[in-house]
Amino acid sequence: MSAAYFIAGTDTDVGKTTVAAGLLHAAQLAGLSTLGAKPVASGCEVTPKGLRNSDALALMAQSTVKLPYERINPFAFEPAIAPHLAAREAGVDLSVAGLLGPMREVLAQGADFTLIEGAGGWRVPLSHHANLSDLAIALKLPVILVVGVRLGCISHALLSAEAIARDGLQLAGWVANIVDPRTSRLEENLASLAERLPAPCLGRVPKLKIASAEAVAEHLQIDLLD
Numbered sequence: 133m134s135a136a137y138f139i140a141g142t143d144t145d146v147g148k149t150t151v152a153a154g155l156l157h158a159a160q161l162a163g164l165s166t167l168g169a170k171p172v173a174s175g176c177e178v179t180p181k182g183l184r185n186s187d188a189l190a191l192m193a194q195s196t197v198k199l200p201y202e203r204i205n206p207f208a209f210e211p212a213i214a215p216h217l218a219a220r221e222a223g224v225d226l227s228v229a230g231l232l233g234p235m236r237e238v239l240a241q242g243a244d245f246t247l248i249e250g251a252g253g254w255r256v257p258l259s260h261h262a263n264l265s266d267l268a269i270a271l272k273l274p275v276i277l278v279v280g281v282r283l284g285c286i287s288h289a290l291l292s293a294e295a296i297a298r299d300g301l302q303l304a305g306w307v308a309n310i311v312d313p314r315t316s317r318l319e320e321n322l323a324s325l326a327e328r329l330p331a332p333c334l335g336r337v338p339k340l341k342i343a344s345a346e347a348v349a350e351h352l353q354i355d356l357l358d
């Protein structure tokens with residue numbers, strides 16, 4: 133098996149990294165080599181080694197293929213703002229061409245299971261001219277959609293799925309991440325998502341006390357992926 137997926141979310145903060153780390157852990161438990169990358173990260177800490185982003189570090193921690201930090205997070209910005217604005221403030225030209233090389237190298241490592249996490253929702257801009265979805269398109273990656281389950285998520289999920297399909301990419305699966313367990317009619321909402329999303333549900337992740345990769349992996353089924 134050598135599979136790679138783009139991890140998208142219905143929004144920022146819906147659990148893309150949490151679920152991606154869980155998926156990478158589940159893959160490791162299945163005996164697969166793993167590699168996770170976060171091509172563009174805003175919201176980074178200044179460290180003596182350079183800017184570091186917690187998403188990228190979480191993905192690295194669940195990667196059996198070890199690469200230097202800069203290879204899995206080539207574009208890092210300090211302020212926790214939209215990437216195109218962070219890049220503009222930093223005077224950095226954020227483009228699909230600039231991301232393609234590093235991400236092709238990530239994919240060329242040939243890990244059995246590779247995940248590339250986006251940022252925010254599906255149509256997050258990189259610049260005036262491009263969106264991060266253009267990277268997924270250029271890499272022809274199938275997409276795993278993390279749905280942050282709360283009131284309003286059905287429309288966000290269906291619009292994301294429609295955009296992914298219109299962009300010519302396969303929705304390989306989706307994950308219900310129960311970010312708000314008090315969502316009214318939770319079961320009915322989950323059933324409505326399952327009826328309408330054209331891909332298998334890889335799992336339902338409850339709101340966990342500690343959302344570690346190990347704990348999240350218990351709720352995910354990677355064997356439902358093609």
Ligand SMILES: Nc1ncnc2c1ncn2[C@@H]1O[C@H](COP(=O)(O)OP(=O)(O)OP(=O)(O)O)[C@@H](O)[C@H]1O
Pocket residue numbers: 141143144145146147148149150151187250251252309310311337338339340341342343
């Ligand atoms: N199932 C869960 N149970 C408990 N906490 C969770 C769960 N899923 C996510 N969280 C928490 O919610 C916060 C946001 O999750 P996460 O960072 O994975 O979102 P994201 O979609 O990757 O965000 P970003 O858009 O910044 O990349 C984190 O603090 C994470 O620990």
Ligand SMILES: [Mg+2]
Pocket residue numbers: 148149150187249
């Ligand atoms: Mg994240």
